[in-house]
Amino acid sequence: MRYAFALLLPLLVMTACSSAPKPPSTRVDAVTETLHGVEIRDPYRWLEDQDSPETRAWIEAQNAHTEQMLRRAPEYPDLEARLEQLLRLDDADPPLEAGGRYFYMKRAAGAELPVLHMRRGLEGQDEVLIDPHPLSEDRTTSVELRDASDDGKLLLYGVRVGGEDEIELVAYDIDSRREIDRLPKARILDQEIEKDRGGLYxxxxxAAGPRVYHHRFGQKEPDREVFGEGFGTDRWISFHLVDDDRTIIFEASQGWDRSELYLMPVGREARLLTGDTHAVFTPVRAGGQMLVLTDWKAPKGRLMSFTTARPDPASWREVIPEGDAKLEEIRVAGGRVFAHYIENAVSRVRVFTLDGKSQGEILFPTQGTVRAMGGHWRSPGAFIAFTSFQLPLVIYHATGSDPKPWFDAKAPVDPAAFTVRQVSYASKDGTRIPMFLLHGPDVKPGTPRPTLLSGYGGFNVSRTPQYSSYILSWVERGGIFAMPNLRGGGEFGEEWHQAGILDRKQNVFDDFIAAAEWLIAEGYTSPEKLAISGRSNGGLLVGAALTQRPELFRAVICGVPLLDMLRYHKFLLGALWVPEYGSADDPEQFRYLHAYSPYHRVKPGTAYPAVLFVTGDADTRVAPLHARKMAALLQSATGSGHPVLLRYDTKFGHTSSLPVSKQVEDMAAELRFLLWQTGG
Incomplete structure (x- = not known):
C-alpha cells in the first residue's frame, strides 16, 4: 500500500506551531562546579532525583504537555492498523537443545508477549512451559530462556518486570512442571546448571563489581562467591563449565575491546591465561577443546583452540585465520563450526570442521542479518535466525551448508514495493562510509522527500538490514530510510570500532552529519524534511548532531539517551562504558567529553529542530535523568518555535520486552511526530 505526502501540510505545521501551548515551566538552579579549571553550569541537576515529589510532578506535567501537543498532529487513521499488521506476526528465538528436547521463546501472532515453549524432538509438538500473560494484568512482566541442564530435565528462566535489566532467576523441573528454586532479582551476567542438576553457577x-557465585538448589545459606574478587564496576564476567564441571573458564571483559581469560579448577585459585594482552577473547566449548574467537593480532577476528591440559596461549592453535570480512560470532554444533561473518555490512555464514577445513557457505535469500544463532557442541545442528528489511524471520536448522527452514514468519509485505540500495559517501576526514537506503521503487534523487536517518556508531555493534514494522510503515508512506555504518561500530572489525571511541568519538558524529549532508546534496531530502533517530548510544549520537548542526534537521527522536557526558559514569551502568567514552574525572578525557557533551553544547536562542525525547522509569541501564535534564534545557533554549517534548513511561525502560500493543502505541506516537514535523 502506498501513501502520498500532502503538499499543504508544512503550512499547517507552521500554523500549528505558531499557536502551540508552551511547555511546563521548570525550576532553574544556580548549580555550578569547576572541573579541571572549567566552570560547569548544571541548572537542572535537581531533575537527577527521580523519586522526589517535585520531579514526579514535573514528569506528569511533561507527559500531559506531550499528549496535548501530539493531539495537534494530523490524524493518520490507518497508521496503528498497519503497524499491527506488520508487527503481529509469529516470532521466535533459535531453540536451545538439551537431551533431545528443544526449548525456545515463541510469540504467536495474536499474543502480547513471548511464551516459553518446548518440543520433544526437532519436529515435535509445541508444549507451553511458562506463559507470562497471567503474571501481570498490564503485561509488564515477561519471561526469557536462560539455560537448560545437559539432559533437558531442568530449566533456568528469567522473570523481568518492565524494561529493567534485573531479573529473577527461576529453576524449573520439566517433568514435574514445578518451580524448585528462585534467586532474587539481580543483574544476572551468566548462568550454567551443574551436570548433576544439584545447583548452578x-x-x-x-555494588562492588561483577561476582560469580555457586548456589545449591534449596539451600538457605548464602551463596558461595567463587570468582571476581577485586574486579570493579567497569567489568563484567561470563563463563563455561568444562571437564565434567571440574574446571571453569572465565571471560572477564573491560570495555568492548578487551577481555581476559581465566582458568579455575573448582575449589582452587583462578589463573590468568591471556596476560596483559589488549584484545578480546571469547571462548566457546567444543567437546574436549575450547575454541576462542579473538581479535588478538587479527583486527577482523580469527578462531583459535586450546585444551585445559595445555591452556597457555603459546600452545594455542589457529583454526580459522583472519579473513577480509569481520568474524562476528561462532556456534559449534554437529561437529562443525558455523562462522557468522559481517561482509560489507551484511551477514554471511560459512561452515568449517573443528580443525578449520571449509565445508561451504550457507546461502540466504537476500542481503540481510543473522539475528541470532543457537546450538552447542552436543547439539546435532545449529539454528540460524535470518532477517532483512523486507523479511521478518526465518530460522534455519543446519547440520552443514544446506540448511532447512525450521520456523518461517510471514509478513503482509510485497518485497517489490521496496528498493534497497547501498551507497557510500565521504566523511569530514575523507573516510568512505557505507549507507543503506530503503525506499519505494519510484523514488529518484531530485525530489526531496521526508527522510529518516538512523545511526548508532559504538560498542563494536554492527548495523545491518533487519525487519522493522516502524521503518516499513515510514517507507510505505513515501518516506526514505537511511542507515549509515558509522565508525565506532563493528561492521569492519576492531580498527573501525577504535576509530570511533574515546578522543575519536567526534568521528562518529562527523560520519552521521556527513550522511545528512550527502542526502541533501544528492536531492533525496532537504533540511525541512530530514528527521534523525537513535536510541541509547544512538541517542547520544542524535543529541550531538542536533546540538552541533541544528540547521540540518527538522525532527529528532532521541530515545533512552546519554546526554550529560560529564556525569554519565556516576549512574547505573555508566562505569562500564568508560573504556568506550572516557571519564570527566580524567583531565584529558574531560577535554573531549566537554567538547561534544550535548547537554553542555546547548546555546540559548538557537533554532533547534523539533525533538521528542523518549525514556522511562524502568530504564536501569541508561539513567532517565539524561532525557529529563536535556528536555528541560532545550525547552528553555530553543528559538525555533518547534516543539521539544518528553514522552516518559513510568512502567517500562531500556530493553525491548514490551507487549505488542505497547510497541504499537509507542511506534505510532513516534511516527505521528515525525510525519507531522516533516510534512508526511
Missing amino acids: YGRMT
Whole structure:
C-alpha cells in the first residue's frame, strides 16, 4: 500500500506551531562546579532525583504537555492498523537443545508477549512451559530462556518486570512442571546448571563489581562467591563449565575491546591465561577443546583452540585465520563450526570442521542479518535466525551448508514495493562510509522527500538490514530510510570500532552529519524534511548532531539517551562504558567529553529542530535523568518555535520486552511526530 505526502501540510505545521501551548515551566538552579579549571553550569541537576515529589510532578506535567501537543498532529487513521499488521506476526528465538528436547521463546501472532515453549524432538509438538500473560494484568512482566541442564530435565528462566535489566532467576523441573528454586532479582551476567542438576553457577553485578557465585538448589545459606574478587564496576564476567564441571573458564571483559581469560579448577585459585594482552577473547566449548574467537593480532577476528591440559596461549592453535570480512560470532554444533561473518555490512555464514577445513557457505535469500544463532557442541545442528528489511524471520536448522527452514514468519509485505540500495559517501576526514537506503521503487534523487536517518556508531555493534514494522510503515508512506555504518561500530572489525571511541568519538558524529549532508546534496531530502533517530548510544549520537548542526534537521527522536557526558559514569551502568567514552574525572578525557557533551553544547536562542525525547522509569541501564535534564534545557533554549517534548513511561525502560500493543502505541506516537514535523 502506498501513501502520498500532502503538499499543504508544512503550512499547517507552521500554523500549528505558531499557536502551540508552551511547555511546563521548570525550576532553574544556580548549580555550578569547576572541573579541571572549567566552570560547569548544571541548572537542572535537581531533575537527577527521580523519586522526589517535585520531579514526579514535573514528569506528569511533561507527559500531559506531550499528549496535548501530539493531539495537534494530523490524524493518520490507518497508521496503528498497519503497524499491527506488520508487527503481529509469529516470532521466535533459535531453540536451545538439551537431551533431545528443544526449548525456545515463541510469540504467536495474536499474543502480547513471548511464551516459553518446548518440543520433544526437532519436529515435535509445541508444549507451553511458562506463559507470562497471567503474571501481570498490564503485561509488564515477561519471561526469557536462560539455560537448560545437559539432559533437558531442568530449566533456568528469567522473570523481568518492565524494561529493567534485573531479573529473577527461576529453576524449573520439566517433568514435574514445578518451580524448585528462585534467586532474587539481580543483574544476572551468566548462568550454567551443574551436570548433576544439584545447583548452578551464576554471575551477577554487585555494588562492588561483577561476582560469580555457586548456589545449591534449596539451600538457605548464602551463596558461595567463587570468582571476581577485586574486579570493579567497569567489568563484567561470563563463563563455561568444562571437564565434567571440574574446571571453569572465565571471560572477564573491560570495555568492548578487551577481555581476559581465566582458568579455575573448582575449589582452587583462578589463573590468568591471556596476560596483559589488549584484545578480546571469547571462548566457546567444543567437546574436549575450547575454541576462542579473538581479535588478538587479527583486527577482523580469527578462531583459535586450546585444551585445559595445555591452556597457555603459546600452545594455542589457529583454526580459522583472519579473513577480509569481520568474524562476528561462532556456534559449534554437529561437529562443525558455523562462522557468522559481517561482509560489507551484511551477514554471511560459512561452515568449517573443528580443525578449520571449509565445508561451504550457507546461502540466504537476500542481503540481510543473522539475528541470532543457537546450538552447542552436543547439539546435532545449529539454528540460524535470518532477517532483512523486507523479511521478518526465518530460522534455519543446519547440520552443514544446506540448511532447512525450521520456523518461517510471514509478513503482509510485497518485497517489490521496496528498493534497497547501498551507497557510500565521504566523511569530514575523507573516510568512505557505507549507507543503506530503503525506499519505494519510484523514488529518484531530485525530489526531496521526508527522510529518516538512523545511526548508532559504538560498542563494536554492527548495523545491518533487519525487519522493522516502524521503518516499513515510514517507507510505505513515501518516506526514505537511511542507515549509515558509522565508525565506532563493528561492521569492519576492531580498527573501525577504535576509530570511533574515546578522543575519536567526534568521528562518529562527523560520519552521521556527513550522511545528512550527502542526502541533501544528492536531492533525496532537504533540511525541512530530514528527521534523525537513535536510541541509547544512538541517542547520544542524535543529541550531538542536533546540538552541533541544528540547521540540518527538522525532527529528532532521541530515545533512552546519554546526554550529560560529564556525569554519565556516576549512574547505573555508566562505569562500564568508560573504556568506550572516557571519564570527566580524567583531565584529558574531560577535554573531549566537554567538547561534544550535548547537554553542555546547548546555546540559548538557537533554532533547534523539533525533538521528542523518549525514556522511562524502568530504564536501569541508561539513567532517565539524561532525557529529563536535556528536555528541560532545550525547552528553555530553543528559538525555533518547534516543539521539544518528553514522552516518559513510568512502567517500562531500556530493553525491548514490551507487549505488542505497547510497541504499537509507542511506534505510532513516534511516527505521528515525525510525519507531522516533516510534512508526511
